[in-house]
Each structure stands twice: as structure tokens, then as C-alpha cells.
Amino acid sequence: MAELVRSPKQIGAVLRRYRRGQNLTQADLAKRAGVRQSTVSQVEGGLETAKLNTLMDMLRALDLEVVIQPRTKSSHSDIEDLF
Amino acid sequence: MAELVRSPKQIGAVLRRYRRGQNLTQADLAKRAGVRQSTVSQVEGGLETAKLNTLMDMLRALDLEVVIQPRTKSSHSDIEDLF
């Protein structure tokens, strides 16, 4: 399932969801991605100033990929912005 | 058109393509995104340690959005990795 994300907070939420879906702990993911567990915790928490390569490492470790596309009028996940 | 990206370098290339497609200079985009022209230059160049919020600001300024999805076996743009 493709997840539209518009903020670091949403990115973190998606990462967490997929990590749990794969039954991995933050420590597991950290090891795979080559970062520290505390870093995983922060990125999942939506750290805005996280580094791009750190994010990419985490995505790769979860077998996720990124698609960039022109903004669509209104996507379903807009509702998430309310929370 | 949706663009699959797997590295900061590819992200930078996509940003540059869209920026030019909208006939904007780096300075224009910088102003819209609230960053410096030098920063735009670096991110388009593929700076791996760029900050997440900086990237998001640039994407938003170009009316682009990000989708995170499970990795597909082999996407067309894999070929781009050769260059």
C-alpha cells in the first residue's frame, strides 16, 4: 500500500507502521540500517532535522521506496493532517 | 509523472527537473522554499546529509509530494542507477 506523506511526522509514522508490520524492534531496524536505536526513535517521532541519508537507510532497511510526484488535488490521507 | 527515487542524488535530479519544468531559477525556488540559493544548489547536487525539512520545503515549493511504498521487484528507473 502506498502512503502519501507531507511531513516528517507522517514519514515517521509510516516508518513505524511498516517496522511493526515486519515485527522488528527499533534496535533490529537500527542494526539493519546502520544507525542507533535512539536515532530510529527520533526519526519515527518525526524529527524534522533528521538527515536525508539516515532516512534513506531506514527506508531501505524496511524494503520501502520513495516516489516523488506532482501534488494531487486532495488525497485520502489529508484527513491525517487533522491529528 | 511519478518518479521513483532511491538516493539523494536521484532526489536532487528530480527536483532539478521539476524546477526547470516550472521555469524557476534556484534563486526563485530558494525564495519560495525559504532557503538559500546555495542550499538549493547543494540539494539538487545530491547532498546526502541534507536535512529532511529542507527537502520537504523544496518539494512543497514545487508542488510535489512524496509517497512511500513497499519496494517493487524492479522498477523502470533502475536503469538510471547505471548513470
Next chain:
DNA sequence: GAAGATTATCTGCCATAGAGTATAAAGTTA
């Protein structure tokens, strides 16, 4: 090929990410 526009780099400065290491706080299960 000179002028003008655009992009790439540089210096100084400050803020902070993430490593390393550790512990506190939450959650989970027996």
C-alpha cells in the same frame, strides 16, 4: 566575446544530528 543571468563554492558562525554509552520510562508477560 562582452554583458547578464544562473549556478557552484567559499568564509565565518551557530545550531544540532548522530555516534558512543548509558539510563529512565513505558509496555508486555508471566
Next chain:
DNA sequence: TAACTTTATACTCTATGGCAGATAATCTTC
């Protein structure tokens, strides 16, 4: 509720992003 696991925070230190401000290098165009 004690024991264990998982996640959130803390502290020091080093590296570097991005701002300010500016200039060099590289296109464009006439």
C-alpha cells in the same frame, strides 16, 4: 508486581548543514 523487553532521553564530542554574505565559475544571448 516483579522480570524482561522495548522505546524515549540524557550527556559528551565531532562533523556538518544552513544562514549571512560574497565571489567564482558556468551558461545564455545578443
